[in-house]
Amino acid sequence: MKFKSIPGALVMAAVMLSALAAHAGETLQRVQRSGVMRDILVDSYPPFGFVDASNHYAGFDVDVAKAIAQRLGVKIELAAPSWEVVVGGHWNGRWDLCVCSMTPNTERARVLDFPVAYYASPAVLVVNKAETRIQSAKDLTGKKVGVGLGSSYENYLQKNLVIPNTPPIAFPFGAVQAIPSDETVAFGDLALGPGVRLDAVISDLATAKARINQTAAFKIVAQLYAEPNWIATDKGDPEWNEKIRTTLQSLRADGTLAKISQKWLGEDITKNLP
Template identity: 60%
Template structure:
């Protein structure tokens, strides 16, 4: 990667405030700035691509991409195709409903409801009650709901659009990242967060499996960005708090 002088990163195009297209139609956000900082520390140019999340999460990139600074949560299934050099932030999972909703106040109220999530995400695994968070196997997750109708989306913006149509029109609720939800609600009062945090998950930098030298280099660079306060500053800029610790 350093030999070619360019770092090719992947992330989502519609996941504010982590990655999104700004008013100038340029990629912006927390993950974008972290990827830029990694490239800068490596002394190379950054090239960002935005394939679908299914393509990103499936791995086996065959050298097309070098790195995913894209809010990925580690799992045993993903560990078969990825190495996870380092965690770079923690994120709580929450329930979002239409602002007019009076039926859902907590996790137990999701029973029998149609709930939108990003496809192939940990949120989907959680609603299917088969989520295992890598490195936290000793902390059993709580599933306060019975059977849920899981509605996977490739694009979270579309899920929010469906939820905005009204209670039960297309969705009853969504499960997503607290930070993402707050960002959306700040711009659109048609939504609200209900209940307690469902669980918190680590978000890691991911690379293709098997390159020990690249793994060690990414670990070193992100550790430096944490130690010198760069990650903390990026976090304060986009989140209003330091979630990098």
């Protein structure tokens, strides 16, 4: 029986390898064949992704995705499905990539691939300008903190955030009441005053600066941890991942990424990438 099982195992291995080979490059072939790249964005995350006055998607992430499509010689279709659907993976061909300011973590890496980082901007602690009790992360114990629904900031407050290939993150606070919501809603609640609805918000530095430029209601009191943001793809297409990686690197090398960053953020948030 021992020897009879070997051919069966070899057949099973061949079938598995055949299935993997059939899947490899599927996304790239689909994009090239259709002439369309379907990208996911978050449309409530200015200046990275939002709906402008003309009812069009706009922002840093949108322009990066458009630059990738242009470099590939294809058109782009943009979509903004719910974040839970995006990070759940198993897109089944509905979308080709997500240029959506996503930070990898161990849970997301189980169902998504992260072929390349495209900017780095730290997570920061934002409070109302009248706030005096909160000066750093250690002051968050017992406080109500707004975070994006399903975001890495929620994982941070739950003390279970692990970002691959980055130093361990410190959690210098006790129990915190995380209030997940749309980030625009969170900042609107924080603008009402210290402790009215929220005591603080955790956001990306570039996003927080954009909010502060819009209104003087907020201030940044601390940087919390390094936050690399990567392009995400559905699991299991190494050829597509390599194509996205090399295309993004070419956009960085010729200064296109830096120009997009300067346009939307007034600084180059791509310069600190490895």
